[in-house]
Amino acid sequence: MKTPLPVTFASFTLLLTGACGGSTPAAAPPPPPAEVPAAPPPSASAAPAAPVSAAPADPELAALLHAGLASTTALDVTRSLSDHVGARIVGSPGFERAVRWATGTMNELRLSNVHTEPVTVQRWERGAESAELVGPSPQRLEITTLGNSPATPAGGITAEVVEASSIEALEKLPDEAVKGRIVFFDKPMQRTRDQYGYGHGADVRFQGPAAAAKKGARGVLVRSITSSPERYAHTGAMRTKFKPGSPYEHVKLVPAGAIAVPDAEMLHRLLAEHAKVQVKMLLTPRSPGEAHTFNVVGEIPGASDPQSVVLLGAHLDSWDLGTGAQDDGAGCGIVLAAASLLLQNHVAPARTVRVVLFAGEENGDFGAIEYARAHAAEAPHIVAAVEADEGAGRVFEVHALGEHGATFSALTDALAPLHVEAKADPSKGGSDINELRPLGVPSVDLTQDVERYFDIHHSKNDVMDQIDPEQLAQVATAYALTTDVLARAGATFGRAPAPEAKKP
Numbered sequence: 001m002k003t004p005l006p007v008t009f010a011s012f013t014l015l016l017t018g019a020c021g022g023s024t025p026a027a028a029p030p031p032p033p034a035e036v037p038a039a040p041p042p043s044a045s046a047a048p049a050a051p052v053s054a055a056p057a058d059p060e061l062a063a064l065l066h067a068g069l070a071s072t073t074a075l076d077v078t079r080s081l082s083d084h085v086g087a088r089i090v091g092s093p094g095f096e097r098a099v100r101w102a103t104g105t106m107n108e109l110r111l112s113n114v115h116t117e118p119v120t121v122q123r124w125e126r127g128a129e130s131a132e133l134v135g136p137s138p139q140r141l142e143i144t145t146l147g148n149s150p151a152t153p154a155g156g157i158t159a160e161v162v163e164a165s166s167i168e169a170l171e172k173l174p175d176e177a178v179k180g181r182i183v184f185f186d187k188p189m190q191r192t193r194d195q196y197g198y199g200h201g202a203d204v205r206f207q208g209p210a211a212a213a214k215k216g217a218r219g220v221l222v223r224s225i226t227s228s229p230e231r232y233a234h235t236g237a238m239r240t241k242f243k244p245g246s247p248y249e250h251v252k253l254v255p256a257g258a259i260a261v262p263d264a265e266m267l268h269r270l271l272a273e274h275a276k277v278q279v280k281m282l283l284t285p286r287s288p289g290e291a292h293t294f295n296v297v298g299e300i301p302g303a304s305d306p307q308s309v310v311l312l313g314a315h316l317d318s319w320d321l322g323t324g325a326q327d328d329g330a331g332c333g334i335v336l337a338a339a340s341l342l343l344q345n346h347v348a349p350a351r352t353v354r355v356v357l358f359a360g361e362e363n364g365d366f367g368a369i370e371y372a373r374a375h376a377a378e379a380p381h382i383v384a385a386v387e388a389d390e391g392a393g394r395v396f397e398v399h400a401l402g403e404h405g406a407t408f409s410a411l412t413d414a415l416a417p418l419h420v421e422a423k424a425d426p427s428k429g430g431s432d433i434n435e436l437r438p439l440g441v442p443s444v445d446l447t448q449d450v451e452r453y454f455d456i457h458h459s460k461n462d463v464m465d466q467i468d469p470e471q472l473a474q475v476a477t478a479y480a481l482t483t484d485v486l487a488r489a490g491a492t493f494g495r496a497p498a499p500e501a502k503k504p
């Protein structure tokens, strides 16, 4: 069946050419003409309402709350990105479609000053990927290449497997037990409501390949970083760049893939039974060098203090296995819907509300790093940054970095009807806005329920059908209320304290 084009396709095309022609000094040359439909304009059709305890006393916030819960804008925008653009790894034609989609959609939603800002990224392309148990019992393993991994030799790598439950456990093994082998990291990820499980589980994917290579391994298999027992492999980046002085600074990286959880369990059982378990892995990714692309930006200009900025961020790129519906299609839908809800409800923020859709978060935070560099002089005027990159589950906590004074109280009062609990421990931010933190930009976390998110995260199952419309509307409403509070004159968290030193 033919998918109908959104009714606004023609207007989008016209608006796109108008808006990208250098409307600000920071604007880059426009991307090529669009053939990508933008998301449809905001719809007011009713979504099932999320639980609300009591409306806020402030009539503007009360109106936003009710409009937000009834709006399907976040869902429509997320669906449009997922269906009309699909997978969009940075540097790919999919990502260039996403840039055109984003400028078009921002115009459809009536954001102002819609423009792109240049970013240079490192490309990485997935190739063929396979792995098999050679012995003791020959069978196929479900594998996917880790992002940024180098390729195996053309004939693959066949080697004995050595298991480690963590990087620390690997470090304790003698080098001769690792040299020439395939290191298998078997570190189960805990299912938690917040990011704790992922935060404590994902180090073996980020740094494990470097740690194994340093000890002489030829290849790496990681148990997929997921809370799901399903037989899907979950990709994600491995780190390739380390700070001077890091133990991994001069390590020559080796090919690495993630295997599905049931396959990891089998490998673990076989290793317990047999001294010798052999695996063959063949991965043919390519790293074709640099590409030039864009962050996409749109604003609601501040009515009385336009120099002061409230920044809403999400990342436009996704991994290539699914359609990036949740990671980070939902985040794009949430921040765009939040801005759109303010416009639809005739909220005139005192400060400028700026939506930034970042390029290349997954492979190396390229867009975020470039944004912080290019906007360093403006950073003192960015009063707060809020990122959406936790999928589509409901918001249940709010945290702030900086002073917990009257602004935090106003924020927690505004969010209370959505059953969002105020927390005193500081905001952790997110990978895109954290690049602004050393410049003193405070962040607010609207912590989402990720209990189900990491079942599908970075897998081929990150598709639209996994999104709960009711929870997504609750999240977009929480972002709209937060934006309204932060964009009022006088709202402040002060400046962010200096960040702790990063790990090597």
Ligand SMILES: [Zn+2]
Binding pocket: 315, 327, 328, 361, 389
């Ligand atoms: Zn993400």
